[in-house]
Amino acid sequence: MSIDIDPLCDAPGLTVTDHIENTQFELYTDRRVDPRPSAVEDHYFPVDASVTVETESIEIPRIAVVETRSSDGTLLARGDDLSMPAGRYHLGIDPAPTKLYLYFRSGFTVTTTDRTTRIELSGATEVTLGFRSLHQRPAGTITTPTDPEPLMEAVSYLGSALQTTSPERSFPTLRGHPPLVEPGDEFTVPTRIERPETGVRIVVPPTYRALYPVVPLAYYFGAEVVPGSVARIEGDGWEHSLEPDVERRAAEVLRQSFHFDCIARTEGFYPVELHERETTAVDLDWASLYEAPIAERLGTYLEVPFDRVEPELPQWTLTTDVRPDPDNVEALPFVAGELSIVRSPETVTPAESGPGGGIGFLRAPEPEPGTLVRGGTGVDGGAAGAADAPGVSDPRGADPRGTDAPSEAGGALGSADFVRPEPVETVEHAWVGDGVPLDANKATLDAYRRRLETGTVEQSRISVLVVCNDEQMREEGKVSDLYGLRDMVQFDIEVRHDLTRAEMREVLASDVDFLHYVGHVDDRGMQCTDDYLDLTQEDLRVDVSAFLLNACQSYEQGEALIHRGSRGGIVTLSDVANSPATKLGRIVARLMNSGFNLRTALHVAKRELLTGHQYIVVGDGATTICQSRSGIAAVIDIEPDGSALDFTMSAYPNGPYGVGTMYSPTIEDVSENYAVPTDARIREISSERLTDLLQLETVPVFYDGELYWSDELLPL
Structure with missing residues (x-):
């Protein structure tokens, strides 16, 4: 059990x-x-x-x-x-x-x-x-040829996971995980997977470029997807064009219809006071829409011009770029299950090297005299920091660290590996396909699949291991003090220093929930006391669930951890300076301890540190090591306004508390509920009322633009 x-x-x-x-x-x-x-x-x-x-x-x-x-x-x-x-x-x-x-x-x-x-x-x-359990598993696997037309039929079954076609499916617990899809010579569907008859049909040209962006719509509407020359959505007696830009129009349909479903569901099992209903400028008969069949309801929603509803829509959380390649079809159910906006870029812009060997703003900075750079040496000739690109020399002419260091300084990975995706309007960004995306989560099928692994564990405590393989970075080793602070989750915290290759192998093969590594990394692997351990070795066993490799140029070694067993992690794309890397490590440690997933944790860290853009998430960006006390991941912004304060709570989908989860700030005289990802905004609130809220849980707070933790601000 x-x-x-x-x-x-x-x-x-x-x-x-x-x-x-x-x-x-x-x-x-x-x-x-x-x-x-x-x-x-x-x-x-x-x-x-x-x-x-x-x-x-x-x-x-x-x-x-x-x-x-x-x-x-x-x-x-x-x-x-x-x-x-x-x-x-x-x-x-x-x-x-x-x-x-x-x-x-x-x-x-x-x-x-x-x-x-x-x-x-x-x-x-x-x-x-x-x-x-809030865990969700797919009902089975659909086998399909990967040509666009048979793949359309497979996508038409994704909505079989919906536990209802009423507006309540906007609650994450009533959507279910879509069935998996795998390539095969013939089309087969397990008997227990039945395509819903919703009366909604999506017509798109038979190309991956047109199909991939409508996959979340097929899932959420339980829609049949068929080939046609003009992209559109059809119901009984109505149609809605997806031309001329399928990606943009599909994203608009998803955001608009989901927003209206959250409002309409207040007419059903949960007749609550919902902020979105109180503030909408759209006058629809919500009671009739709640009772209407899904196709009729959707047709009515789409009669409202998008530009009329757009001002009241919250910022969507996730955009996923899925390259239009048949090799990416197995990722589609996972992307749909997150209700991500999907783009399918046919061409991609390579990121070119800038001066100094780095990639644009990722290139290694010229250090000021006396500055410690991870991978370099300090002015006193001592080891510089927690990550090694052994060839970065001291600004005053000191020798590179180590006699066996490579002859050339390492600023970043080879520029041929980097791609620069188009900017997104969502909070988070994932990338499925070849290349190392700048400023986006490099998602992999291996990591997506590990979401579904449900092997039993022998202990209920959450294990965190901090490994510090650099004596200069003992300060960051103190991140262990930031784990285990919560009284709702039990943590086993261990800190180890100066591991050998054999000891590091044992660590990686252990059943650790989160590994926080502080040390040196280059193209030879992780530096240990006796040599480097190359994580790309085929015989390496990895059971660590999630990780932070806070080291210079740790992308390739982190990606190897994903391929060999980890679910997700945070890595660097370039050399990182000592002080900001330490600060980022401590921020991420507290966020993971507070229940944030990897992608949202890095998003928050980037708000505080410009150097956060030197890091990306690899694998499954939705990976968490625990749940927050309140379920959702919440970030609070407080701006002084005279004698009062302006308050914003931003709520992010997190684990089972996905898009559509209902929440309410626990503030005196505040009774409104909000649907994730809508922000709760309250103007001119007293410091006493906010103090009561901040005492409930340790959360990240941006006060007048700077990051604090709620326990550091009390009393306001």
Whole structure:
């Protein structure tokens, strides 16, 4: 079973461990409990595991919203402060590291403190608790020839993962992971995968260049994709043109229809106060649209000109460039599942070397006297920093570090490897195809597939290993102090120094959730105390899940880790100076500890450090090592405004809390909900109200444009 439910050892209550998602959390009761397995069918919503305990209260150590439903599923109340008379109730608790449901017969009250949510029953009662992992797996694999026309038929089955065609599919937990696609001589579909009959049809020319951008639409609309000379979307009695620019028009359709679905779903199971509905300038009959078939609903949405709705649309999170190549077809279900905007660039601009051997702004800077450059030497002749491009010499003429150093300075990878994708309007950017993309996540099929690996683990604690192979960089070794700060997740932290090649091999083969490497790297590999370890060696075993190689020119070695077993990591494209590299390492460490994924963590670091553009994510940029307390990854911006403050909370899709997740800032007198990726903006808020919010969780805060952590700002 992927979820274990055990009594707490040192307090009354339960500990719940989801081995798939590497999450653990606790629930507290008023007395010691002995959980008894119970039927999963007792719950209104599906669960993976269910137990029954006797208790008079349940306390969740986080601020949560409690949804109360009657025995037939009717929503009766929703909030964090409510009271209900005696009856039979189904409760949903959100957020939680797993889906959490309660079923009992009793009156009850819900109250919150600044850190907990407490459900008090009328007396000692049997309470059935249900848990469902937020992990999602595809139902099977479709085999298809990779020519565009048969591939269109395969793409038409991606919507089979949708658990509903109502507007509620804008919730990530009701979309499901699309079936996988793999090349084959014949077209075959497992019997359990059925194409939905939604009445939506997408017509595009039979080319990869036209097909790839509409793949997320085919998934989200459960649409059939067919060949035709003029790109368009069709329903019963209507059509919507995707000409003359399929990429741009498909992106507009995705953003507009998803936004309207988030509004329309407030007419269904979740009639909440939603910011997007309160602020929309579009006057549609949302109640009728909620009840309408998906094709009719979509047709009505698309009657609204995009330029009319565009001002109210949030900045989308992810754009993925998928090169129009049959070798990339297996990546399509993963890209669709993220609801990424897709572009398919037929040509790509190579990035050319600039003066000094680097690539544009990535070229190695000319160091000031006394500056330590990772891979060079300091003015005193000592080792310069945590990453080695052994040939960068001292600005005052000191010899290159090491007698066996290469004869030429290394500023960046060979320019023939780099490509410069067109800029994106989204927060994040991924690249599927050949080449090393500047300022984008180099995604790989190997890494995407590892999202689906669900092998059980023998321990619920999250393991972090900091390896420092440079005595000059012991300061960055202190990043270990930044892990394990959260009381909701248990971390095993280990710091090791000066490893040999054999010891480094053992580290890479160990079952470590996150490796933070501080040391020297060049084209020979990672420097160890006895020699270099080349990670491109075929016999190297890698079980490390995620990593940060904070070293000069670590891209090739990091990419080798992905090919040999890792899911995702952060690497450098050029030489990096010592001080900013150390700062970036510490920022990324705290963000990963706070539940951010690799791509969003690097995005936040780039806001603080210009040198962050020397780093990219390789593999699966959605990789996390844990979940945040609030589920979503949130960044707060605070700008002084006289005696008050202007507040913005930016929420990013993260793991199971994907696009469409509903959230609300826990601020007094703020009741509106928001759908990710909409930003919550509140003007002229008092410092006292914001202080209460910042005490709930350690989050990154940009105060007057500079990055802090919430615990560093208290009190405001």
